[in-house]
Amino acid sequence: MNSAASILNNPFLNKGTAFTTAERQALGLVGTLPSHVQTLDEQATQAYAQYQSKANNLEKRLFLMTIFNENRTLFFKLMADHVVEFMPIVYDPTVADAIEEYSHLFTDPQNAAFISVDDPDSIEATLQNAADGRDIRLVVVTDAEGILGMGDWGVNGVDIAVGKLMVYTAAAGIDPAQVLPVSIDAGTNNQKLLDDPLYLGNHHRRMAGDDYLAIIDKFVTAERKLFPESLLHWEDFGRGNAQVILDKYQDQFLTFNDDIQGTGMVVLAGILGALNISHEAITDQKFVTFGAGTAGMGIANQILDELMRAGLSETEARSHFYAVDRQGLLFTDTPDLTAAQRPFTRDRSEFANADELTSLAAVVQTIHPTVLIGTSTQPGTFTEAIVKDMAAHTPRPIIFPLSNPTKLAEATAADLIKWTDGQALIATGIPAGDVDYQGTTYHIGQGNNALMYPGLGFGLIAATAKVLNGETLSAACHALGGLVDASEPGAAVLPPVGQLTTFSQKLAEIVAQSVLDQGLNKEPISDAKQAIAEMKWTPVYPENN
Template identity: 70%
Template sequence: MTKATDILNNPFLNKGTAFTTKERKELGLTGTLPSKVQTIKEQAVQTYGQYQSKTSGIEKRIFLMNLFNTNRTLFYYLMNEHIVEFMPVVYDPVVAESIENYNELFLKPQDAAFISIDDVDSIEDSLKNAADGRDIRLLVITDAEGILGIGDWGVNGVDISIGKLMVYTAAAGIDPSQVLPVSIDAGTNNKALLNDPLYLGNKHERVYGEKYHAMIDKFVAAATKLFPESLLHFEDFGRSNADVILKKYEDKILTFNDDIQGTGIISLAGVLGAMNISKEKITDQKFLTFGAGTAGCGIAKMMFDELVRQGLSKEEAKKRFYLVDRQGLLFDDTEDLTDGQKQFVRSRSEFANADELTNLEAVIKAVHPTVMIGTSTQPGAFTETAIKEMAAHTKRPVIFALSNPTKLLEASAENLIKWTEGRALVATGVPSEDVEYNGVTYTIGQANNALVYPGVGFGAIAATSKVINEEMLSQASHALGGIVDPDQPGAAVLPPVAQLTEFSQKVAEVVAQSAIDQGLTKENITDAKKAVADAKWEPKY
């Protein structure tokens, strides 16, 4: 018989004071808990009161992680009740502070699997041990080289995987006992970590090239062998590896890269929402992406695919894109281009002043973009003069400042509205307050990947899809882009996080339906809504 301590220390089984008198007798728990049997609602009221007593974001996150480690069902019940309030605490932006202090705050590994490049022979055992016999359907994997806004954080970045999985469960309803966060420790180039005596990861610089990719191949082989029904979600890999891994596996296994595909889907959904408001066509737009890393190139690719789907030839579509990075506009002779960047570079012969296009404002003057998306992590990069120059050449400029955390925003929503006299259609990567301007209240959409990746991943898992492809991602973007009322003055281009569970379900259903329509399901699934409903987990005892 299972010991009382084993049950009370297992977050998947523990109900705490909600164990009934009958359960306490049957499980050998009599006398191990106070006499009163509480409902989950009573527990939630009590727990939320404790949460509110914490004053800083990091204190609140530590409290929630302790609850998560103790009782998963109560954690998700509470998160569902307070999803808008908890989202920035369990994930972005407070997760950045948690990662930066991971070694100092470490108490428990939160059921994660830790894979080391220095011990590749133990990969399969590591996954098996961390799963502990659970039926894993979703792994979120990071090597934490490119955490948006804070860069390379080595093994500390496992908090990214843990946070992403929390959002998957809270938003879409995947069973928390069926998920596995994975840290790929390939070393770190973060000198502060290498010099930190408390650092818990490998104390050497990052390994790249053949040895790194051999480890990833070994990991994928082990994960798909042990968990054949699972989705492998890759998160915050560096720009030299992210696209390479996605391209290698996207047609072979059920996999998803949130930085490339998730950021692309939410940005496309936002642009489609903006088009609904402006009554313009996406095929008439000119796109400038400022910050041509993994996210920026993923966004450009998603927009490009949509233009082709809507009737433009690939040659016509490519002419609508301009990538700007640290060195200015990217040309075909720019040094050290990534594969993602090479798809959208321009020729110097197109411009009389090509050598002068070394900063954002010069590029805006030269190309007159109608859609500008920032993933640069350069605070204040969207200056008043740059924005006014853009707005002078288009009636409803679409401007998304997606860098996070807040201190890295290219421009505040308030300034973007003010500098364009209320004409800009704005989204930010972090939550932004409503903006009052000339008697109109502008609601600011948050281009948060959490609006879309839980539904995409869960829909594919529920339908037992073999892959996630462009058609599914397009369906997800259109599902989100159609939720907002475009005729409301000051309408947001994206739906609010408060409706996260509602539209995660909608996205899951359209993705599952797309898998069914394309004949991609492993099992004989014909009803998308039923498949999603059957797979959905709810936080109740």
């Protein structure tokens, strides 16, 4: 039998003051808690009042993390009751502040696995210890080289994996006892961390190249051995490694890179939603991606796949893309191209003014794009002049300033509406309020990966998918893009985060059905909806502990 202390200190078992009198007798908890037995609703009311008393968002997040560390059911009950309010607190953008301060604010490992590249022989033991006998169905792993728009944050970045898994549970209903956050501590090139004596990660420069990829391979081997039924989700890896890793493993087992595929899927869904409003064809669009890192190229690949599904050849489809990075338009002879960038370069011979295409303004002026996507982390770069130039050449410009947190956004929704006289179709990377302009209220969709990955992942796991392929990705994008009412004046291009749990359920069912239709399920499943319903976890206390 578990001791009183072990039960009260186990967040998966602990009910706190909600343990009944009978449970307290049976579990040896008599006298270890105040006498009054609370309901989960009473605990949630009490905790929410405490949450509201906190002075700022970081303090609110720290308070919620304390509850998370003590009682998973209560935490997710609170999330379910306040999902719109809590999402930016437990995840982006407040998680950015938590990551910067992680080593200084550390109180609990949060059931994460901390893998060190300096101790490769302990990788399997690390995963086994962190799982502690739990049936792991979902692993989110990060090496934190490319955190949000913040860059390299070493072991501090484990908070991104923890936060991602919270959203999976809150939005889609995966059992929090079946998930595992993993940090791969490869060192850091962030000098501020290396100089900080309180930094909790390896105090050396990042491991790179073949040695690094060998560690990744060792991790994958151990993860597959221990958790063969799991979905392996890669998060915030650096631009030089993310695509390489995904390409190596995506056909071998069920795996997913949220920065490449998840971001691409949400953006494609937003574009499909925008085209439902403008009644234009995706094959008639010209795409400029500003910021040719992991996210920007992931978006381009997802749209490319959709163009080919719409009937274009690969060569025709690629001709619709213009990738812009710090040095301007990317050409075939641009130095130091990444593996993800090379397929989207242009030939200088295509342009009479090729040597002048060194800025976003010059590219927009020359190309006349219909779709402008920002993942640059360069604030304010979608200027009034650039936006007006774009709007002069297309009736309903699709403009997605996706960089986050807020201080890194390429433009605000309000400015984009004003500069295009209400014609722009917009999704932002951070939550944006409605914009009132000349008598119309414009609802702004958030290009938040949380709209996609929880439902996608849950559907894949419930359907026991062998792999994730383009067919299933496309099905999910069309489902999400079709959830908005395109006939409403000022309609958003994506559904609101407030309906996250509802449409995550629909997405999961569509994804599971796609897996079954293709015969990609490991286990015999006849009904996708039933498989989703049977696996869904809800935050209620079980009758008996």
